[in-house]
Amino acid sequence: MEHMEHIHPFPGGNEPAAIAVQGVSHSYGRHPALKDVNFSVPAGSIAMLLGLNGAGKTTLFSLISRLFGIQKGSISIFNHDIAREPREALRRIGIVFQSRTLDLDLSVKQNLAYHAALHGLSHAQTKQRIEAVLHTVEMETRLKDKVRSLSGGQMRRVEIARALLHEPRLLLLDEPTVGLDIQSRASIVAFIRKLVANQGISVLWATHLIDEVDVRDHGVMLRQGVVTAAGPLQAIMTHAGTLTVEEAFNKLCRKVELQEVLSHEP
Amino acid sequence: MSLDTPQVTTPEPLSRPYGIGPYLTCMKGILIREALRFLHQRERFISSLVRPLVWLFIFAAGFRQVLGVSIVPPYKTYVLYEIYITPGLAGMILLFSGMQSSLSMVYDREMGNMRTLLISPFPRWYLLVSKLLAGVAVSLAQVYVFLGIAWFWGVKPPPFGYIAVLPALLLAGLMLGSLGMLLSSIIKQLENFAGIMNFVIFPMYFASSALYPLWRIQEASPLLYKICQANPFTYAVELIRFAFYGQLHMTSLLVVAGCTIVFLTGAVIAYDPSRGLMSRKPAAGGNS
Numbered sequence: 001m002e003h004m005e006h007i008h009p010f011p012g013g014n015e016p017a018a019i020a021v022q023g024v025s026h027s028y029g030r031h032p033a034l035k036d037v038n039f040s041v042p043a044g045s046i047a048m049l050l051g052l053n054g055a056g057k058t059t060l061f062s063l064i065s066r067l068f069g070i071q072k073g074s075i076s077i078f079n080h081d082i083a084r085e086p087r088e089a090l091r092r093i094g095i096v097f098q099s100r101t102l103d104l105d106l107s108v109k110q111n112l113a114y115h116a117a118l119h120g121l122s123h124a125q126t127k128q129r130i131e132a133v134l135h136t137v138e139m140e141t142r143l144k145d146k147v148r149s150l151s152g153g154q155m156r157r158v159e160i161a162r163a164l165l166h167e168p169r170l171l172l173l174d175e176p177t178v179g180l181d182i183q184s185r186a187s188i189v190a191f192i193r194k195l196v197a198n199q200g201i202s203v204l205w206a207t208h209l210i211d212e213v214d215v216r217d218h219g220v221m222l223r224q225g226v227v228t229a230a231g232p233l234q235a236i237m238t239h240a241g242t243l244t245v246e247e248a249f250n251k252l253c254r255k256v257e258l259q260e261v262l263s264h265e266p
Numbered sequence: 267m268s269l270d271t272p273q274v275t276t277p278e279p280l281s282r283p284y285g286i287g288p289y290l291t292c293m294k295g296i297l298i299r300e301a302l303r304f305l306h307q308r309e310r311f312i313s314s315l316v317r318p319l320v321w322l323f324i325f326a327a328g329f330r331q332v333l334g335v336s337i338v339p340p341y342k343t344y345v346l347y348e349i350y351i352t353p354g355l356a357g358m359i360l361l362f363s364g365m366q367s368s369l370s371m372v373y374d375r376e377m378g379n380m381r382t383l384l385i386s387p388f389p390r391w392y393l394l395v396s397k398l399l400a401g402v403a404v405s406l407a408q409v410y411v412f413l414g415i416a417w418f419w420g421v422k423p424p425p426f427g428y429i430a431v432l433p434a435l436l437l438a439g440l441m442l443g444s445l446g447m448l449l450s451s452i453i454k455q456l457e458n459f460a461g462i463m464n465f466v467i468f469p470m471y472f473a474s475s476a477l478y479p480l481w482r483i484q485e486a487s488p489l490l491y492k493i494c495q496a497n498p499f500t501y502a503v504e505l506i507r508f509a510f511y512g513q514l515h516m517t518s519l520l521v522v523a524g525c526t527i528v529f530l531t532g533a534v535i536a537y538d539p540s541r542g543l544m545s546r547k548p549a550a551g552g553n554s
């Protein structure tokens with residue numbers, strides 16, 4: 001499998017990219033997790049970060065959200081370098097992590113109020129935004145309920161509401177539908193797409209579930225820490241010579257070792 | 267989920283990590299969260315009180331006749347053993363609380379809750395200091411509840427001592443909380459914390475002046491005496507003991523303040539994304 005160049009590395013026009021990742025490498029000790037990663041996400045678009053488990057998606061999210069320091073390369077959020085201007089970059093980001101990060105012993109309202117405080121929102125803003133985001137995710141009736149009493153899908157909705165609380169311009173979703181039933185998954189996917197359409201928010205969505213992908217999305221194909229393709233999915237499919245996203249995913253994201261084994265099979 | 271009514275897009279996020287108001291809001295939010303967590307964990311509150319009370323009611327009563335305490339500053343007369351160990355027991359609450367707070371940081375990091383704190387746009391050092399202060403505030407409340415119960419047991423320092431001891435308790439709490447925070451950055455998994463409890467909490471507590479005056483320890487073992495003198499917890503206890511009587515023990519103040527700066531600086535460096543230890547291991551819960 002040849003290494004693919006970036007089909008659409010940076011957006012055109014004057015509007016800055018929602019995310020611009022340039023030459024980023026990261027390793028855990030001697031084990032490299034990301035190797036010279038380059039891609040960008042145009043403002044107001046959905047970019048699907050596609051890769052198998054262990055491809056480096058969560059590491060990349062940890063770097064974008066500054067949980068980890070950048071060892072090599074740079075990441076900018078709307079032209080604000082995450083290492084040099086972390087405050088400006090982080091205030092523009094809303095994140096839903098792969099693992100649940102709500103406090104189970106606190107109520108929905110208390111969890112959201114805590115997040116609002118972490119962004120310096122005033123009391124009035126907090127009250128107004130909690131009402132607004134819970135209405136948006138149809139969870140306003142569960143305001144005072146303990147998070148522990150919610151279902152998995154409802155917890156995810158609250159986490160999405162929390163990520164939207166401070167009105168970020170970029171939403172990072174790290175496999176937000178993992179472990180949910182089909183109905184909850186479909187609901188969350190539809191909601192995020194409406195959010196992009198109505199509010200012009202930008203989304204970087206890490207997943208390995210192909211049915212969540214729309215061919216009109218942008219894509220970043222990640223395989224063993226290497227970006228094998230990045231750009232509009234239509235262009236990626238054309239370049240890869242495939243007819244579906246799934247085929248492109250199998251071609252560009254599957255592990256090399258497995259592919260080599262398969263290619264030698266009679 | 268509904269998004270039928272198009273909402274107005276704001277060009278700038280609401281998040282405002284600037285100015286004193288948002289900074290105070292952030293700290294208040296962390297403080298409230300810590301207090302709520304504490305209130306929801308009633309068993310934690312009860313155990314934090316039972317531990318020193320058992321020492322006061324049983325250990326001190328039993329050893330009163332065995333462990334005589336001569337007149338040592340700040341005491342001007344012979345005092346009952348219960349009175350002697352009360353500052354040490356207040357220190358014990360701060361010590362356990364500081365370590366428990368770091369336990370919760372390890373738990374939060376494993377469960378992912380810690381990430382919600384660390385992705386805040388406020389400076390990392392400010393978030394950690396806020397969390398530290400919130401933990402200390404909760405432990406101070408525990409100390410005062412303990413002192414209230416001890417009053418009925420006959421441990422009655424001068425009334426102004428209850429106010430005078432507050433800064434000493436705060437500083438000692440900050441030192442022990444900072445140490446806990448530093449340890450939490452080193453511990454990879456929750457299971458490893460039991461070892462830290464055994465290797466840090468118990469040696470710190472027993473090799474100090476919390477239970478016995480240092481002159482008694484010196485008589486028994488010069489080596490142990492030197493260990494006690496090198497133990498920052500000894501100075502935290504002495505700072506509290508003197509403050510109960512409206513006195514300032516300068517050496518203790520300098521040692522506790524110095525250790526607080528060293529431990530807190532270490533914790534801030536350890537949690538710094540560009541210099542710290544966190545990025546050297548994969549995130550918990552993530553695939554890679």
